[in-house]
Amino acid sequence: METDNNTTDIFVKQAVKLASLEKPGNDFVPSLMDKINELNTQKSTVIVASPIISKKGWFVVGVIIVSIFGLLFSTSSNILTFPTLNLPDINISFDNIISLFYSISIPRVFLVGLSIFIFYFILQIYFLVREGDEPTRTNLLL
Amino acid sequence: MEPLDENILIQQTLKGDVKSFEEIVSRYNMMVYTLAYRVLKNREESEEIAQDVFLKVYQSLNGFNMKSKLSTWIYRITYNLSINKFKSQKRKIVTTEIDRYAEFSATVLPDAHNNAVEAEKQKMVNDSIFKLPETDRIIITLYYYEDISVKEIAKIINLSAQNVKVKLYRSRQKLFKDLNNKINY
Numbered sequence: 001m002e003t004d005n006n007t008t009d010i011f012v013k014q015a016v017k018l019a020s021l022e023k024p025g026n027d028f029v030p031s032l033m034d035k036i037n038e039l040n041t042q043k044s045t046v047i048v049a050s051p052i053i054s055k056k057g058w059f060v061v062g063v064i065i066v067s068i069f070g071l072l073f074s075t076s077s078n079i080l081t082f083p084t085l086n087l088p089d090i091n092i093s094f095d096n097i098i099s100l101f102y103s104i105s106i107p108r109v110f111l112v113g114l115s116i117f118i119f120y121f122i123l124q125i126y127f128l129v130r131e132g133d134e135p136t137r138t139n140l141l142l
Numbered sequence: 143m144e145p146l147d148e149n150i151l152i153q154q155t156l157k158g159d160v161k162s163f164e165e166i167v168s169r170y171n172m173m174v175y176t177l178a179y180r181v182l183k184n185r186e187e188s189e190e191i192a193q194d195v196f197l198k199v200y201q202s203l204n205g206f207n208m209k210s211k212l213s214t215w216i217y218r219i220t221y222n223l224s225i226n227k228f229k230s231q232k233r234k235i236v237t238t239e240i241d242r243y244a245e246f247s248a249t250v251l252p253d254a255h256n257n258a259v260e261a262e263k264q265k266m267v268n269d270s271i272f273k274l275p276e277t278d279r280i281i282i283t284l285y286y287y288e289d290i291s292v293k294e295i296a297k298i299i300n301l302s303a304q305n306v307k308v309k310l311y312r313s314r315q316k317l318f319k320d321l322n323n324k325i326n327y
Contacts, residue, residue, distance in 0.1 A: 015267045015317060021176045028171060029168060032196055033167075037160065039201070040158075
């Protein structure tokens, strides 16, 4: 049995060696090296892309949204009033203009709408950025 | 081919020496092409896959673990890309080896006859190999042509060593049965 296996093994080995390796075209190596040189050229001129919104930017946006929602739920009033700095008395007749800055009244409904708008806007940006990054995430199958 | 020599080539390539990578390509291009051809049975596609293999090797070389064999890694990439290409196409193309016969000169008759006989034998062996399943063709080629161990082959094609042994045994039996009466040594 073992002798038969050895015979078979030797025969198949000789047969496979007889088949020999296949040879690619003569321009295989030169064209491959051209592609590699092209890759190297591209690498040296590539512009490193920075994210549309940096991590700090996302943090600031997050703080704003949380603040808005916090303000929304902190009072049951339909109008939110934000006190502002009272400007010092100035001997110039800007009374009408200055008086606008004493307080800003924002209806609650407006804030809710604004919050929802900002939320969906940021969600859109997130998906757009993710879609833009998709080609670089290809698995190299290793 | 000594491992140290290959590691030097890899290190030089990583430093930007493209000539070193060309040396790696020269060493492996025929085997890579052969493996791809054994799966795809189409020369143009096999060349394309072979080029993709080396491009991928070049781009991923900085992630290569130098404790492993470079050949195992390259052949594994070749196998994966070839099989993926084959599966995406789901077709089998039989090529006619007309170009082989064109290589021989008709002016020297004795050599032409011997060469034709050898070419015929090669064709018979190739035809028999192509009757095997794709993975078995790769196993046979790696085992008998590169003298790669069953363990290494198992790493390349991502099967257990036992599974590789069984496939090797069966393929060997099939080839022997097919070729025994056709080829005499």
